[in-house]
Amino acid sequence: MRTLQHWLCALLLASLAGCGGSSGGAAGDAPPSNALTITMFYGSEKQAWMEDVTQQFNSQQVQSTSGRPIYVSATPLGSAESMEQILSGAAQPTIWSPASGVLIPVANERWAASHSGAKLVEGSPTALVLSPVVIAMWQPMAKALGWPEQPIGWADIAAMTSSGKSWADYGHPEWGAFQFGHTHPGYSNSGIASILATVYAAAGKTRGLTADDVRQPATAEFLGKVESGVIHYGESTGFFANQMFTRGPAYLSAAVMYENLVVQSYDTTRYPSKPMPVVAIYPKEGTFWSDHPYAVLSAPWVDDEQRAAAQSFLQFLMERPQQEKALAYGFRPGDANLAVGAPITAANGVDPAQPKTLLEVPSAEVIEAVQAAWKQNKKRVDVMAVLDTSGSMQDENRMELAKTALKTFMAQLDDEDGLGLTTFSTEATVVSPISPLGPKRQQLADTIGGLFAQGDTRLYDTVGEAYTPLQAEPPGDRIRAVVVLTDGQDTQSQRSLEALLQEFRKDTEGRSIKVFTIGFGAGADMGILTQLAEATGAKSYHPDDTTTIEKIYSDIATFF
């Protein structure tokens, strides 16, 4: 523990001395006017390290082949999501560095189909840093399962989530239900790793998984049962880790993440009130590596000068000082000369001698079959969308933007998902109660299209009224959520903010109802909206220049 603090302190000092503050996604100050800018999309797990080292690289003004200073603009994004954006042409980065190479054959196959057989990623890209996929679990819970003497595997986790067992079956009724989490496989690498491992467990294999194995009815059933134990999905592994370490074991018993995030949980500055230690479980059947490949894309939008600049940046990233920093952030360095030492130690819940075996990465075809099987058997959601239609929503075209965004949100939900719509101004109206979306998709879209703005803002009562019926249902096999959009502050409710928060805090029986909040416009009180969301373990959003209301609804949809 002390060693970790020492490392992190040194790191903090180094970064303060070097840069004096971070500037979000695209690290570094504004590019020089004559700069050669290269762009990079990277898995968000390495954001802290990337921002640190990118800023440093940019400040060195390394020359491109035509003598211009190279400027790297690097954006963190879920690995599967960045792949989709590149394949659709929505994003055209010079460099792609997903969390692992698992997706590269999938990307290559799909790219080849529309580019006369050409590859998007050539050869074997260099691994920048490495971290195994692990199951992070609270140490006392792991011990209750017999760990470390008794190794734990994917099949054990699957059995726990699918059997309906709770911690009471392991002598700890006070811990309640077994709450499991992994990210959305449509967006995030660790989510894909998790469902691949579950399907391997279903097939009783550790290699040679086939599309036929995936299509077996028993596999679908097994997958469905495991997924029923998942509290919610999400696009970012980092968010999951953050929630787990901040909110404690009542929120999540275990989650699929990366070893570096477990190491990070021992950072007492970041997690001052983590209630108990977390350990990384290296599943006994094997796991996957997150090896952060650095791929310079073989795409028409990458020219030779950019390619050479990307090589210069790679060279910088692989130099010893940058690699040593990666280790300090809890990664295993991509530089083979660096031994895996502190902070990757037992004191930080991890074991440098693991993993001892791996699951085989299946072919692109099998991965796609697993993703399809998951989509059919994932946990469904019941969500109530709560929309502020008070008079001020007319300002700045907010109402129209919100309506478009809601329709996008709806498009991301499956027919079996339950969606309801409540509008509120002076009064609240349940426009459509929660029910399967399939039969009413068109009708609901038409209703949304016809909404208009007038009246006051009756926020707390409306949220409470949307929340209470969800709570009345017993814990079941659906994710439950309320998604609230407002542009103002409460002016009409009978109940107070405190009373509403009290109600949220009573949810201790594993229902895990999430209240996502969106503050639209300058009038929204983000402090209050953040309190509401965080009391339920959800996220609060505020659209700005870089985040549109549509993007926010899309992000929320990844939790389902």
Place this chain on the structure above:
Amino acid sequence: MLQLSRLIGALFLSIALIATVGKVLGAPVGNGIANVPIGPAAEPVTITIWYGTEKRDWLEAAKQRFEASGAAVGGHPIQIKLVGKGSAEMAEQIGREQFGSVDGQPTVASPAASMWLPVMDQEWQASHSASILAAGEAAPRPLVLTPLVLVAWQERAQVLWPGGARDGQFWDRIHQALTAQSWAAIGGSQSWGQVKFGHTSPLLSNSGAQALVLMAYGYHHKASGLSVADVTDPAFITWLGQIESTVPQFGESTGTFMNEMVLKGPGAYDMAFVYENLAIGQVDAQTSNGRIEQAEGRQGQPLHIYYPPATILSDHPYAVLSAPWVTPDQQAAAIQFRDFLLGHEQQQQALIYGFRPADPNVAISSSDPSNPFTRYQKYGVQVQIDQQVESPPAQVISELLEVWRRGRFE
């Protein structure tokens, strides 16, 4: 791909050269460099060398020394541009004249093994009337030699071959381990999971094709006389399939296996076929540690080199091209650099990078502490290679690759 694999097969014959080349090579060339005074305005002669990436470090260092020596042709200083490529890719791109604007047109091709030169030339001759390989003084010559070896984590290899790897059980035990359900089934730890074996794709990479030949010989317990009947023997095909279906991933690059073993440890691969030079070569300027030493530092347990009962050599030919874009000055410069590489000093340097010199007058074993052949004996490095397999006839190779291709082990 089919056409390429046939070509590889048809022309694999030239591997026969490899076995003997170390012995038949004549006296070292080492003509020395013509130190012609160079005027400040002299235009350089630039030669572009496409080379198999396995020898990057050695070539890069040699290039620096060569350019610094003031080497010139006709009063023009010689500049060298090195472009690293996979051998199969190189053969295909040169043969089909597919040159990127960055890589440029090559003056010299130096793949991992001589077998790729006819592959390249055959492609070239499909649209040209003459060979692309220069003849006479500029004819292809091997630069360095390296055998294919198996690297395995020592703890696990000791379970695999309790009596040592050279007890005639080399291949049989590998097959037995790979067909067992787990390491535990053959006396290893349950936590090691299944046995994981690796080599590159025989259709894409020299070392993968070499591994396949060794397996065919290994199955039949012989080192010469491999026949079409041997490689089409249904029992052999079943045996091969049982091994190949366990390979987690057939890469394009031999270096990738070595890298994965070092970075990810025994969890990723228990054993893999790689070139000897990749296993022992010094790649880190700061620590001067070879890969095998890095692996122990990184994973806290040693990797060990095992030589198959009979192995196979890669000879890294240096082939000056006879193509319309190669000028006489470039050809002369290319020959000068080749002779520099074959000179005593660079051949001695090659040793440090883990290669066996093509010049038989340079001793492999020495008391020099930087000589990995001396330094890494504890990791299993042997100076003497006991036996090499006889290169099978082209038809046999072609059939073997076809068997592999049909098996769809990828």
